[in-house]
Amino acid sequence: MRVLESFSLAGKRALVTGASRGLGRGMAEALADAGADVVCASSQQGGASDTAAVVRARGREAWTVDADLADRDAVRRMGDE
Secondary structure (H helix, E strand, O other): OOHHHHHOOOOOEEEEOOOOOHHHHHHHHHHHHOOOEEEEEEOOOOOOHHHHHHHHHOOOOEEEEEOOOOOHHHHHHHHHO
8 A cells, every 4th residue: 555545535525714825725735636525615705716626627526615714604604505
């Protein structure tokens, strides 16, 4: 078994907040490389669309969610979606 196979996330889904830029975007891309499908969340409306496109280009499924984590109701809606 190769080392990276030990870290496979195939068949898993990950939720990444702050996915529109910086570390969040980097994590979304890395999780997709490891085989996970990714829910890309951003506090900016439509902010995670580019990241989701990159995840899809890597052969994984991706969804976008607009949610401000400072707003409890928005966090609940994000979980429901």
